[in-house]
Amino acid sequence: MTVQAGPTVEHLAGLFPAGFILGVATAAFQIEGSLDVDGRGPSSWDAFAEKPGTITDGASAAVACDHYNRSGEDIALMRELGVDSYRFSLSWSRIQPDGRGPANEQGLDFYDRLTDKLLAAGISPMATLFHWDTPLALEHDGGWLSRATAGRFADYVALVAARLGDRIAQWVTLNEPVSVALQGYGLGVHAPGRRLLFDALPAVHHQLLGHGLAVQAIRAARAIGRIGVANMHAPVSPAGAGFKDGLMATTFDLLVNRIFADPLLTGSYPTPPLLVRPWFKVLGNASDDDMRVIHQPLDFYGVNYYYPVRIAAGGGTHSTPAGDSEMMAKLPFHLVPFPEYGVTGFGWPVAPDHLGTLLRSLKDRYGQALPPVMITESGASFPEPARVTGTLRDQDRIEYLAGHLGHVLAATGPGGIAHDVELLGYYVWTLLDNFEWAAGFSQRFGLVHVDFETLQRTPKESFYWYRSLSRARRSRLRGQTA
Secondary structure, eight states: OOOOHHHHHHHHHHTOOOOOEEEEEEEHHHHOTTTTTTTTOBHHHHHHHHSSSSTTTTTTTTEEEEEEHHHHHHHHHHHHHTOOOEEEEEOOOSTTTSSSOOOHHHHHHHHHHHHHHHHHHTEEEEEEEEOOOBBBHHHHTGGGGGGHHHHHHHHHHHHHHHHTTOOEEEEEEEEEEIIIIIIIIIISTTTTTTOOGGGTTHHHHHHHHHHHHHHHHHHHHOOOOOEEEEEEEOEEEESSSSSSHHHHHHHIIIIIIIIHHHHHHSSSSSOOOGGGGGGGHHHHHHOHHHHHHHOOOOEEEEOOOOOEEEEEOOOOOOOOOOOOOGGGGGEEEEEEETTTTOOOOOOOBBBBBBHHHHHHHHHHHHGHHHHSEEEEEEEEEEEOOSSSOOOOOOOHHHHHHHHHHHHHHHHSTSSSSSTTTTTEEEEEOSSBBBOOOTTTTTTOSSSEEOOTOOOOHHHHHHHHHHHHHHHHHHHHHHHHHO
16 A cells, blocks of 8 residues: 655655654563563563553553564564664563563573664664563562662663663663653552652652663663663643642643753752642752762653643542543642643643644753753554454544644754754654553554454554655655755
């Protein structure tokens, strides 16, 4: 099947700066399967998913997309897609079954082979070192609430860098530490299912400390790749003009954005407003030595963008972007819908214009401290059938991707609102329909449809649209250099 490169594709192709990376992203736990193969140990997500009621549709990730056994087929799809780069994550417990000690060579062998296959296909590998699946033995010892986990993480990263450091083009230390800390330890919607509210904040600091130690470990191994981190950023606005809504919006902005970005980019935590300062006290007690470790020079700053957030004062609702949590009702704020936007299958507002505004705000806040930016995730789920007999028409996803790419390229181009932000690339979430964490198989983000009974892969129309975009871009660049 082919999709004609219409005006929208040609227009977008003309906006790409030289060297811009088009990629796709996945995560190990969501696609690999083979949870008990090659000596892999259990992770926090294995244990969480086994608890009744934690996964929306009761699904299991034991097989997921079976990428462990079908990586060759999936790389062939990526080669057909024409992407420059593939962002994948490594399963920590596949490499260190208990999160400590020597490497499990069989586990490392899988990622060694995967890296070589990607390079042979002309696809640049971006490796994410932690995408939420903490080895269960470490979780039992406190997980990211324990300072020791940061050191364990650095030891694991050193093992990976020693094996793969000569071939990985880009490293992402952590993916969305906000999701682990707030959804996993604060609200209990994600693994490990703790419900600590603001007492979860040590998990913020320890992840950031782990990041800094990991950057040092990669550089000590003399790995060739660029190093960055992937933070989820959600632009936050108050629902009303009153003081309480403004205070709670500021508090939410601190929780999801600034307590992660500020330490990484400036070397210090932000100072909260006086009325809410006690909630953040544990972060204010961080030592200068820790902050120096966290504040490592970065080659790029990864932004995962999905939606903006509107905040009103007062509790009472259970709604979170990742699912309902009764703990949310205990907080002094709640999320308010955006009736002016359409929504994804998750109910997230489709608001591409906020992505340019987000980059403008990052540059305004951090100035020269903001490294070149990579959109390390952006994509959408929509209601789709479990089984297809042909190419699925997913026009909503095409419009989503075209809108977000168009806005961010225009925003960072000449005369754009974020023209002074160096944008390196854009990774679509995701290549394959997968195990979408607590939503199980109920949310489909993929460019490729996966039948989870037969594991048949069927490219969607969005796959062919993205392929046509890649081809149009390359054709245009060839014309410019001819």
